Structures are given as structure tokens and as C-alpha cells.
Amino acid sequence: MPEIGFTQAINEALAEEMERDPAVFVMGEDVKLGAFAATRGLFERFGPARVRNTPISEAAIAGAGVGAAMAGMRPVVEIEFASFFYCCFDQVCNQAAKLRYMSGGQARLPLTFRCVYGAMGSAAAQHSEVVYPQFLAAPGLKIAIPSGAAEMKGLLKAAIRDDNPVLVFEHGRLGWTRAHIPEGDFVLPLGKGAVKREGTDATVIAIGAMVPKALKVAEELAGEGVSIEVWDPRTLVPLDREGMLASVAKTGRVVIADEGHLRGGAAGDLAAIIIDDGFDYLNAPIKRVTALDVPIPFSPPLETYVLPDESKIKAAVHAVLG
């Protein structure tokens, strides 16, 4: 199996889906040059009609994606940084999310949004946020958060083929990761999580870029004789409840690691589902490891202080083990 990087995974997924389906096109700010290299080369290969460099107009781009999807295309809209979603919140949450439902199932919205999310090192509060919890509260949107290059390629291809609006969140710090991916048409289903490491003493549910951190912690703890299972939901909507609860039932102890904020976040949402449907499996209270509830600060020591990391995950695991 060839080894590819995270950015290459995005590029391959886009190119393969554009080859496969002429209705697929890419639209966004600076996609021609590829600000994060993800779309690099696509303009030359597919031309200006299918790789559309847009003005800096998030609401128009997102709305045009909605309209083009309803009129038979399969747009992939790039919203450079996740925080820029706030500039087109209406088009995503009021339009894309609701039009199928409000129309009694008439509308079909094969629409993918891609963005870079998360703290990348002193990008400060408006270029470091995770943003996906806001969309978790908007029924009608699917949310994929790849944890590595394989997930990136497989989930993006699935998102493009899906007939619903799917938001794909690509962590800026995962750009360096690489993975072996089977050759050919590699697609991962939306709504199916993955056990990234098997274990018996506690489950660390890790979202997106927290997965490699959780795996590192699990490796370290193995040296201390502690067996950690790492579970990656891959998509928050749809959520693989069965997969998550199976791991909870197996270990009885849960840490949820997410780079989002504690209040109103994805970790709290998953914890609530576990309490609703899997309370009897628990041998200890659930611990959440998240960003602290302030905007992500600029200066390195401030940023490090606020963000979840390996040591915080490890401390939480020790806490649930008692």
C-alpha cells in the first residue's frame, strides 16, 4: 500500500471524485493556487470552470454552493478557516441544513464544505477554533472530522458522494501525518467509527487531531501496564452510537478528548449520549479533556495552557482509573 500525506489525501480525493463525476467542482477562496496546497494542481488539470477561484465572499460562495447543489451539481466548497464559517452561518445552518427538511424531502443537496480547523500555533482566536459544535446543533448537516491521512481521503470521498450537506474539518496540525492507503477507490462510510487501538482498562474517545495524541498516551501507558482503547468517531453526524457504546461497555471507563471548548462542545454531547444510553456500563464518572473556555490565545505559553494535550489526557485517564 502506498504511503501518502494528509494534504495529498485531500488532493487525491478531490481529483478522483472530479474524474469520476463531471458534476463535481471545487469553489473557494484561492483554490487556484491552493492556499494550503490541498487543491494544488487541480486548476491546471481540470480548468477554471471546475476549479473556481472566488472573491472573498463567504456568504455568496456558500449560498452558490447550495443553489448549484439543488440545481444538479455536486459542489465542494472550501471555507479556508473554520472560523470563516461565521461569515456564512445563515447559508449553512438556515439554508443547507434545512432546505431538504422544510421542503418535505423535495430538495437534494449533494454539497461538501471543507475547512481547516484547530490550533496550529499562534494563529490566535480567529484562525484556531474548531467550530464544529455549532453545526452539531443544526440538524441536517453531516460532520466529518478526519484523524489522519487515511480518514481524510476516505471520508472526503464519501462526503462528496453523499446527497446531503457534509462539513469536513481538516486539522491544520495533521498536515504532517502520513498513512498507508489501499490503492484504488478508497472510501470510508460516514457514520462508522473506528477502534484505533484496542484496550481493556479505559476508552479514550478522541476527535480529529486528538486521535494521534490519544494513541501516544496509550502507548506510554502501556509501559505502565495500563491498557487503553482509543476510539475515533470519524463523523459526529451521523454518529456511530453502537460502536461508541460497545467500547464503553468493554472498558467501563471513559475519557473524551476534543480540541473544542468544554461548554456546549462535542465532548459534552458524546458524554451525554453515553450517560443516556450506557450509564450502566460506567465504573467511573466520564472525564472530558478539552480546550479551556476562553478564545484560543496568541502567545505560545497562553495557547499551550488552554489547549488539551497528551499530559492532560494522561491525567484524565489516571483519574477515571481511580
Place this chain on the structure above:
Amino acid sequence: MEASALPKEQLLGMYRTMVTIRRFEETIRDLFFQGQIPGFVHVSIGEEAVPTGVCAALTAKDYITTTHRGHGHMLAKGGALKPMMAELFGKRTGYCKGKGGSMHIVSYELGILGANGIVGAGIPIATGAGLASSFRGNDAVAVSFFGDGASNEGTFHESLNLAALWKLPVLYVCQNNGYGEFTPTAESTAVRDIAVRAQGYGIPGVIVDGNDVLAVYEAAQAAVARARRGEGPTLIEAKTYRWEGHVVGEEAFIGFYRPAEEVEAAKQRCPIALFTQRLVGTGFISEAELERIKGEVEREINEAVEFAQSSPLPEPAAALDDLFSA
């Protein structure tokens, strides 16, 4: 444009559409006051010439997006009375199975990509439909109907720039009815003529008498032809007047905020009365023919109300259907 320049059939079709919109909205206004229609109802009585004139220049394959005040556009684009009325009643037989209501009534089959409860939200969506047409090469145009208020939204400006840049086949039809919610346009908008905003995007900005259905039709035809030739979008400002309030029943909470003389003066320029005079003036259309059409419309509206009243409500658990495509 002279009425006699158009075939009789087409003129009578336009007349029928205008009367249908008028009577549909008068009827739902009355039904709302009787407590038969839940939610909010926004009517466009007095503005019927705009949707009628624009949609007369469109074909079935063309797209429209409309607004919270969208019954007229929906009907002019071919919406059927029964599922429309049933939707307003929240019935299972409505266009949206009771999930949308007055503000979200849509028919994708008819190219109606949605009424919209958010001011200005349909503008980029129509822009995207125009973008899809440019890909698919199917010659379809997209029309975004919106009000004067929406021309102060960012989506309007972003969309005009994008469509002008990419020469998309889109008509931006600003139905300037003098009020954005409860505020006169002059108190919210820095320019008197919204059409001048087109200059900022290098596209034609056309002002038409929005109460003259033939003037609207002529302007729309020219804009549609331009769009189909691949020359890009046009902004049409149709100046008209909203006879009723922003929302039916508003007097109960906001009182009267418009001078009675202003409303009366507008009613003297009723678009249906103006068109009637011109039709009769052709010499080949009689008042009796127009009366017959009015009678037919009346019967259809009554049938639609009966259909809506007798239709079943949705099963409560149907609330969980239709979120995602399988």
C-alpha cells in the same frame, strides 16, 4: 409595450395569474383572521404585476428563489393552488407535507428553489442555480426575487459581484414595495433607486413600473435574453407598493404606521385595474371574457380551500422524516 403586441392567449394568461395571486392572498388573509391558518402570513396584494411579468418571460426549466412574501412568485411560476393552500394549513397534502408553511413553500419540480424566511438568503442560492446552468449548458436562467430591504444585505452585494464576475445567467429582481418590514425604504436605504447599485458591479440596472405587468415583462424578457446569450446578470428594480402590512394581523401589535393617503393613492394604481383597461383597450378582449376568468379563479380558490380544509394533518412522528437523503 402595447398590449396588442402580444397574443391574446398570453395576455389572458397573465391576467389570470394576477387575479389568482390577488384572490389567493385575499383569501388566506381572511382565513388567517378566522384562525384557520397557523403561523405568519405575508401577502403581496398590490404587487401582482411583478411575479406575473417576470415569470411570463421564463420557461419551465428556469429557476426562481423567492422570499417570505412569495405566494405570487410561486403561483406565477406554475404552483398549483391545492398543494399550496394545503401547505399553508399545515396539511400532509401540502407541497412540503406541512413542514414548511407559507414562508418555505417550494416546488423543486417547478424550478422553485424556495421561498425563504431569511431576508436576502435566496439571492446567493439563485446565483448558484445560475452557476449550475452555466455548467450544464442547458440554457436555464435563475431569477432571484427579493425586496428593497434585501438590497441592504451583504448577500445581495456578494452575489451581484460574483454573478457579474462569472457572467452568470441570473436576474436579480428587486420588488421595491416601499417598506422593509415596518420601516419606509427611504429611512433604511442610502439611495433612492436600488437599480443604481448595479453600477457598482458593472451590470445593467433597470427601473420599471412594477404595477405595469407589460413593462415588467419587457424588462424581464430583455434580461433573460441577455442571460441566455451568456452576457451575465441584470438587476431589475420594479417599483410597486405593498397595500397590506408586513405581516397579516400586525395592527394588533404595531398599529398603523403608514399615512392612509399613501395607501389610498397606491390603490388608485392597482396593477390589475391598469391591465384590465389596457386589455379591453385592445379591442379584441371583452370585459365579459375577463369576468369569466375571474369566475373560474374564484371557483379554483374555493376548491383549494375545501381541499386544504378536508386534507389530513400529518402524523406527528412524520416530524422525523425528510432530514437527510438516503
